[in-house]
Amino acid sequence: MNNIELYDFAIGLLAKRDYPSGELRRRLKREASNEESVEGVMERLLSHHYVDDHRLIERELNKQINKGYGPNRIKQELRQKGLDSLLVEQVIEDLDVDWFELCLKVKEKKFADDAPQDAKEKAKVVRYLQYRGHSMNVIMDVLNG
Known part of the structure; x- marks a missing residue:
């Protein structure tokens, strides 16, 4: 060609x-x-700006945040799409997202407002939130707060 x-x-x-x-x-x-x-x-x-990784990252970020995904899952998904890791990190840092509120909303949607009753139930909540890409310190803040 x-x-x-x-x-x-x-x-x-x-x-x-x-x-x-x-x-x-x-x-x-x-x-x-x-x-x-x-x-x-x-x-x-x-x-000619026909290819713009920054614009693509921002659009994908908004889509992933609306799904309730945390920063770890978002980074993984964007890396799989072939986007530059450093650019992804930079855009996520510039983003004004309250990861605690997002994690709390995801937890409440799946498990209601109730605090886990025992260790088995708490582990189930933690696994689910980790799968959704939220960091362990945010998850613990949500469960303890």
Whole structure:
């Protein structure tokens, strides 16, 4: 594929959904005849803001927070999508989210307002909240508070 065909292929992919730059670069490398054309196309897409990892991270973050996921789960999900770990960390730190309130809301939705009665029930709540990506210190604050 030449540069024009590769660029058209990339635009076709981006017309269907947003791709992280890493994933799009891998897809283009499969189609391209050389590395230089992939880098040229990626540079052009980035300069026109057709590929914007920061925007994609923010949209995914809002979606994951609305699902009640904590920062650990969100980071894992975004890494699996091929997004840069440092950029993800930076955006999460800049985000104004009360992780305690989010964890408390998730706990109350699943287990009502009742405090766990015994160790087995408490372990069940802790496992569930950890699976949802909340940190242990926030979970303990929710259970003790």
